[in-house]
Structure formats: structure tokens, C-alpha cells
Amino acid sequence: ETGVTQSPTHLIKTRGQQVTLRCSSQSGHNTVSWYQQALGQGPQFIFQYYREEENGRGNFPPRFSGLQFPNYSSELNVNALELDDSALYLCASSLRDYTNTEAFFGQGTRLTVV
Amino acid sequence: AQSVTQLGSHVSVSEGALVLLRCNYSSSVPPYLFWYVQYPNQGLQLLLKYTTGATLVKGINGFEAEFKKSETSFHLTKPSAHMSDAAEYFCAVSPPINAGNNRKLIWGLGTSLAVNP
Numbered sequence: 001e002t003g004v005t006q007s008p009t010h011l012i013k014t015r016g017q018q019v020t021l022r023c024s025s026q027s028g029h030n031t032v033s034w035y036q037q038a039l040g041q042g043p044q045f046i047f048q049y050y051r052e053e054e055n056g057r058g059n060f061p062p063r064f065s066g067l068q069f070p071n072y073s074s075e076l077n078v079n080a081l082e083l084d085d086s087a088l089y090l091c092a093s094s095l096r097d098y099t100n101t102e103a104f105f106g107q108g109t110r111l112t113v114v
Numbered sequence: 115a116q117s118v119t120q121l122g123s124h125v126s127v128s129e130g131a132l133v134l135l136r137c138n139y140s141s142s143v144p145p146y147l148f149w150y151v152q153y154p155n156q157g158l159q160l161l162l163k164y165t166t167g168a169t170l171v172k173g174i175n176g177f178e179a180e181f182k183k184s185e186t187s188f189h190l191t192k193p194s195a196h197m198s199d200a201a202e203y204f205c206a207v208s209p210p211i212n213a214g215n216n217r218k219l220i221w222g223l224g225t226s227l228a229v230n231p
Contacts, residue, residue, distance in 0.1 A: 042204055042221035056218055090157055105157040
């Protein structure tokens with residue numbers, strides 16, 4: 001067990017709706033990264049947060065947004081859901097300082113858009 | 115730009131046989147290299163990583179990988195496969211310490227390992 005917790009584990013939404021996914025990072029970790037993993041694919045980097053600020057973004061539209069809170073937990077928000085947003089969303093926590101490059105992943109949230 | 119190629123989307127071995135999963139990367143500077151395993155309906159678990167130092171790294175569950183700079187490879191091996199090794203395996207890279215602030219991981223497409231009795 002990594003100590004990274006994501007909620008909910010499964011979610012079904014209708015096209016056009018909005019969704020919020022949550023991630024509690026491992027104790028002591030100040031950086032959270034979000035990834036989207038479509039079925040049969042490798043994870044794709046969405047964005048990363050370090051100390052409550054966005055610290056890099058992948059090739060995702062602005063309707064994908066995030067937050068990081070003072071306790072380093074994080075949210076991923078997706079507006080105007082599309083069918084292609086159906087995927088496993090993974091949260092990874094790590095230390096920003098360069099002595100530790102390991103990221104610990106949560107179990108993921110399986111989002112289905114119908 | 116960095117990229118990762120995993121040769122073979124599906125690999126099937128017999129129980130007790132050698133496991134070899136291939137990973138090649140493209141990067142202007144030697145990156146940090148990782149292998150992760152993903153069991154069905156689960157998140158990703160780190161198997162092993164290479165950052166600096168010894169190029170042969172040992173991980174959990176009897177897996178090891180060797181960083182070969184000249185071949186830009188980081189192949190994953192295990193001498194004897196177990197049924198419990200059946201899973202999806204992902205190779206990933208990230209920029210080294212001095213290459214920028216973004217510590218995102220860039221992933222291969224994954225290799226599905228099947229272990230036959």
C-alpha cells in the first residue's frame with residue numbers, strides 16, 4: 001500500500017456534466033501529478049502541482065483543471081465531459097526535491113462517460 | 115523530446131521461464147528510468163528504478179533491469195516467471211535532476227505479460 005488514496009474508485013457521468021476527482025497524497029509528499037490512462041494505453045500526463053501551484057501541464061484542454069490544498073491533497077476537475085474522457089485517472093505523489101524521484105500511485109478512479 | 119518504446123504489447127511465457135520485457139528510450143540526456151507493474155483494476159506499483167550509479171538495478175519480486183546507455187535501453191528481466199507475475203508492465207522515463215523542474219513521467223504503451231502453467 002502506497003499511502004496515496006483516490007476517491008471515488010468508480011464513477012459514471014453523462015456527457016456534458018462536470019466531475020471532481022480527489023487524491024490524498026502520501027505523508028510528507030509535496031507534489032501531486034495526475035495522469036489519464038485510457039483502456040489499453042499507457043498513462044498520459046495531465047498536470048502536476050507543487051505547493052499549491054501548477055508546475056507543468058500535458059496536452060490536455062483547459063476544461064481539465066486542478067487544485068492542490070495546503071495539506072498537499074489535490075483535486076482534478078473536468079468540465080463538459082466527453083465520451084473520450086472515459087479512462088482510469090491516476091494520482092501520483094512525490095517529493096519535489098531532487099533527492100527522491102519516486103512517485104507513488106493511488107489505485108485510480110475509473111471514470112465512465114455515457 | 116523524450117519518448118519510450120516498449121517492444122511487444124503482449125508477451126507470453128511458461129511458468130519457470132525467463133521473462134524479458136524490452137524498453138528503449140529517446141532522450142537528449144540520460145533520463146531516470148523506471149519500471150512499473152499494474153495488476154488488473156489497480157494502480158501502478160514501482161518495480162525498480164535507475165537514477166545514477168550501478169547500471170544493473172534489482173527490484174521487487176525478483177525483477178531486475180540493466181541500463182545500457184549505448185543502446186538507450188532498460189530491459190526488464192526475471193530468471194523464472196511465476197503465475198503471479200501476470201500483469202501489465204510499463205517502462206517510464208523522467209528528466210534527470212538538472213533538466214528542469216517538471217518531474218513528469220513519460221510512459222511506454224505497456225507490455226501485457228501472460229504466464230502459462
